[in-house]
Amino acid sequence: MKHSIDQETVGPFAEPMASAIEACVHCGFCLPACPTYNVLGQEADSPRGRIVLMKQVLEGELDEQDIAPHIDRCLGCLACESACPSGVPYRDLISPFRSRNSVKKSFLVRLRDKLISLTLPFPGRFRWALRLASCSRFLAFLLPGPFRPMAELVPKKIPSYQPLKDRYPAKGEKRCQVALLAGCAQQVLAPKINQFTIELLTEYGVEVVVPGNQSCCGALDWHNGGLKQARKLAENNLSVFPADVDWIVTNAAGCGSGMKEYGVLFEGTDHQSEAKKIADKTIDVSVLLSQLDFSKRAVGRPQPKTLRVAYHDACHLSHGQHVRSQPRALLQSIPGIELLGINNTEMCCGSAGTFNIDQPEIANQLGQSKAQAIADSGAEFLVTGNIGCIVQIQNHLQKLGSPIKVMHLVEFLSRHSSLA
Ligand code: SF4
Numbered sequence: 001m002k003h004s005i006d007q008e009t010v011g012p013f014a015e016p017m018a019s020a021i022e023a024c025v026h027c028g029f030c031l032p033a034c035p036t037y038n039v040l041g042q043e044a045d046s047p048r049g050r051i052v053l054m055k056q057v058l059e060g061e062l063d064e065q066d067i068a069p070h071i072d073r074c075l076g077c078l079a080c081e082s083a084c085p086s087g088v089p090y091r092d093l094i095s096p097f098r099s100r101n102s103v104k105k106s107f108l109v110r111l112r113d114k115l116i117s118l119t120l121p122f123p124g125r126f127r128w129a130l131r132l133a134s135c136s137r138f139l140a141f142l143l144p145g146p147f148r149p150m151a152e153l154v155p156k157k158i159p160s161y162q163p164l165k166d167r168y169p170a171k172g173e174k175r176c177q178v179a180l181l182a183g184c185a186q187q188v189l190a191p192k193i194n195q196f197t198i199e200l201l202t203e204y205g206v207e208v209v210v211p212g213n214q215s216c217c218g219a220l221d222w223h224n225g226g227l228k229q230a231r232k233l234a235e236n237n238l239s240v241f242p243a244d245v246d247w248i249v250t251n252a253a254g255c256g257s258g259m260k261e262y263g264v265l266f267e268g269t270d271h272q273s274e275a276k277k278i279a280d281k282t283i284d285v286s287v288l289l290s291q292l293d294f295s296k297r298a299v300g301r302p303q304p305k306t307l308r309v310a311y312h313d314a315c316h317l318s319h320g321q322h323v324r325s326q327p328r329a330l331l332q333s334i335p336g337i338e339l340l341g342i343n344n345t346e347m348c349c350g351s352a353g354t355f356n357i358d359q360p361e362i363a364n365q366l367g368q369s370k371a372q373a374i375a376d377s378g379a380e381f382l383v384t385g386n387i388g389c390i391v392q393i394q395n396h397l398q399k400l401g402s403p404i405k406v407m408h409l410v411e412f413l414s415r416h417s418s419l420a
């Protein structure tokens, strides 16, 4: 089977893609875990269905255009990987497949995608685009169809720019040195997440450096088929992130997962081994805080009253990086926290990069279900580790009229005693 894939269309990705396809035994255990299969109920919109369709395209039996709607509807949430008993590495298949970029899209969709690719990964441009969109909010009804979901996502208030210093020394004895990936959209939508991350880490004896000329991690482009730009952005990061730091810390699930995929992104290039080293050094802030015994700080600071908290698993933390227990353990280490479960917790909230712009109907259904499950949990606070999930869940909780406050884990860990 490996040899029947047309090597020319997938280049250096042929081998990992063929291995992923070959590993699937078509058992169907992944189907109930897949958000689009849950919403649409069709085999072609399931992981197993998509694997078969991609295989047929790669072997020249099907035209890519015919299967494009099913591939476009994949959130890239990787829930299928977690559910798969055969260990099919779905991520090795979907992004390389999309990077072939041979599907014809309408002019407006191409224009919208180009606009996203030229603004969202660049904080300065993204901030200006949001300001412009915010000022012309009343004209949103004039936007053509593919652009309308973007208008809904423009926040009412855009936080002011908060520049970061190059270096933040550790408080007390220095235990390690890390470099922080500042993120692109997150820096603009919620700059306080980086501030809280730096405060927590330095308090734990971590020196934090923030390479000033770093780029977006490239995940947004990589997951949307923009291989060239993803590599360009990531290549810059390979050159500016110091090789001698102990860790590269991320505080957005999608970015962390994206950096951990650098080895695949640079498959077959001269940068591959360097990219793998960066991927191995990448760590989510919750995992590092767990290693730094955060619980010792929390003990001795009793809560004035019990806070009911639910934790939402961002897909690119749980499925993408297998980080589930550490954020929960950090929350449980705070006295007076009641940690509540959310029904169907492993199901995506529908944010998934730009999915809520590209596939607004499915994203809305998933967002509504997630918001309802959170409201049913009885929580006062919803804590998570990804800016995309924060925006999506906040929007849908507001639509439900729920008063639940949504915040990033580092914000909750920093502010919990003032929240009670
Ligand atoms: S669970 Fe794994 S092996 Fe089974 S159909 Fe899904 S991807 Fe294939």
Ligand code: SF4
Residues within 6 Å of the ligand: 033, 034, 035, 036, 037, 045, 046, 047, 050, 073, 074, 075, 076, 077, 078, 079, 080, 081, 090
């Ligand atoms: S990545 Fe998510 S949406 Fe795509 S096939 Fe897997 S489970 Fe379904």
